[in-house]
Amino acid sequence: MAERKKRSEADRKIRVLVAKPGLDGHDRGAKVVARALRDAGMEVIYTGLRQTPEMIAEAALQEDVDVVGLSVLSGAHMALTPRVLELLKANGQSHVKVFVGGIVPDEDLGHLKEMGVAGIYGPGASTEDIVREIKLAVTG
């Protein structure tokens, strides 16, 4: 019956921007997550290494994404994340859910959540959890 089904809003894909802000050059984690989201049926826009918050916000706008996933391994998450959130808001995209992956010390988790980060994942996080929580955050 697949061909009989009409294209409709119900088929709308979740669009996710996976970005690496800051200066660390390790994008393996970001790629693993990008691939997992792809396999979960999402459309993932991958922007590559060393993005500024401005570049990320601009790409999020042009691509009209539902979700921005930031991968930060450099320890700069407390500087970069609020800047991205701020720029998204300034662009009228406060509906975009922001997730953070990488090395985030426990004491920062609360702060990031308060800023409005929807989910934070460290080493060993399961991609199934990430997929489930992104779907939940987008579809409500």
Place this chain on the structure above:
Amino acid sequence: MTLTQAILKGDRLALARLLSHVENDSPQGRAALIELYPHTGRAHMIGVTGAPGTGKSSLVNQLALHYRRTEGKRIAIVAVDPSSPFSGGAVLGDRVRMRDLSGDSGVFIRSMASRGSLGGLAQSTAGLAQVFDAAGFDKILIETVGAGQGEVEVARLAHTTLVVEAPGLGDDIQAIKAGILEIADILVVNKADRPGVENTEKALRSMLELAHPVQRTFMHHGLAMSVSSPKEDTLENMWTPPILRTVALDGQGIPELAGWIARHETHLRQSGDWMVRERARLEVELETLVREELMGRFREEIPDNRYEEILERVVQKNLSPWEAVRILMNGRLN
């Protein structure tokens, strides 16, 4: 203010939202396309196609940079990457090569997944290009998925089609096969700093020399499309695709390429081919919409269970698919 008005005023967020509506073929998207239609027809659409890894994204990046620096034109980029046939998801990575363009408000890049289309573009790529056209972008660069030999759909959408090759990808037999090379208005040998560039160029050149100046028609959804002048073509006003060398990583050959793209645009306008191509494109578009509409009506008129019943008879070999179609179209069960 409606989405459409906001777009005509240059609102980038509204533009991004509308692109999603059009991509998802939502009712708002359709309505906006209708409203925007009178504002379309100004942009020069440039298609960029070629095998995976030939450097299409990097070339588009350089071309856009060139247009921004020298002409100050507003540039839109639609970059298509494949959807997974299994999950329906996609990783769209063309922006990785286009980071030089970020921070420039005169450039708008939109990535799209092919969502099951096989012609190298997505079903709604033409719609997205129309929105960019109406929004006042001067040049629209349309990058296809990494294309093999049959993905020629971009030629019906673009005014000028670049086919990108790279050294070491195939011999002269590849070059005389039908398909992608035939749709080229400009042939680009990218990565021209690599060994083997002379051979690639030679193969392409001999392909061009073998080609007789024929009226170019190609099939789209079973429909023959002419993309040539209705006038008697003389050798003089026939366009012969140039073969250009570029190195997209450092921008070598890009000004020459831009020059040839401009020359092709002039050629299209002076020879009347511009209107011929527009007509052919719109004819196919109209045909596609009619087909979709008919399919929609068919779905409405035939209840699912009736369809299933007939399908089952076909599966059981009690009915051939051809007879099934006749029964379904007559709207009655025998």
